[in-house]
Amino acid sequence: MPTRYQGSPEEVRALNAYITLMRAASSVETRVQRHLAEVGLTLSQFGALEILLHVGPLCARDLCQKLLTTSGNITLVIDNLEKRGLVRRVRESADRRVVTVHLTPEGEALIREVFPRHVAGITETLGVLSPDEQEELRRLCRKLGKQGAG
Numbered sequence: 023m024p025t026r027y028q029g030s031p032e033e034v035r036a037l038n039a040y041i042t043l044m045r046a047a048s049s050v051e052t053r054v055q056r057h058l059a060e061v062g063l064t065l066s067q068f069g070a071l072e073i074l075l076h077v078g079p080l081c082a083r084d085l086c087q088k089l090l091t092t093s094g095n096i097t098l099v100i101d102n103l104e105k106r107g108l109v110r111r112v113r114e115s116a117d118r119r120v121v122t123v124h125l126t127p128e129g130e131a132l133i134r135e136v137f138p139r140h141v142a143g144i145t146e147t148l149g150v151l152s153p154d155e156q157e158e159l160r161r162l163c164r165k166l167g168k169q170g171a172g
Contacts, residue, residue, distance in 0.1 A: 054143040061136055066099045071133040079124040108132060
């Protein structure tokens with residue numbers, strides 16, 4: 023549903039593009055997250071496990087930056103993953119203030135099981151677009167994401 027705002031043509035066009043982008047992102051996110059709910063993971067929890075699998079142990083601050091979330095949120099994510107035995111915090115001996123987050127064997131097993139299904143869900147969902155359209159979408163999203171970055 024397009025905007026009902028009666029602004030200038032530029033404003034209406036921008037609002038309609040924004041509304042469409044947000045609805046599409048929400049729809050895609052809902053579809054690709056279904057399998058995560060089946061294993062009791064939120065998108066942030068899945069993201070943390072995936073990063074730890076592919077990057078290795080990280081301090082919470084670095085994990086926070088990679089997930090594009092807040093420090094309060096990452097603390098909650100790590101707390102919940104730790105309660106499930108999927109990650110463990112390790113206090114560094116050189117600097118006791120630094121705590122590194124590591125996957126446990128259970129966490130590694132879970133993310134290795136779930137990640138291929140996640141990729142398959144994304145591939146299926148974006149399969150409605152041709153390869154060229156997928157590349158164009160990526161290009162346009164990168165352009166939007168870099169706007170105002172400095």
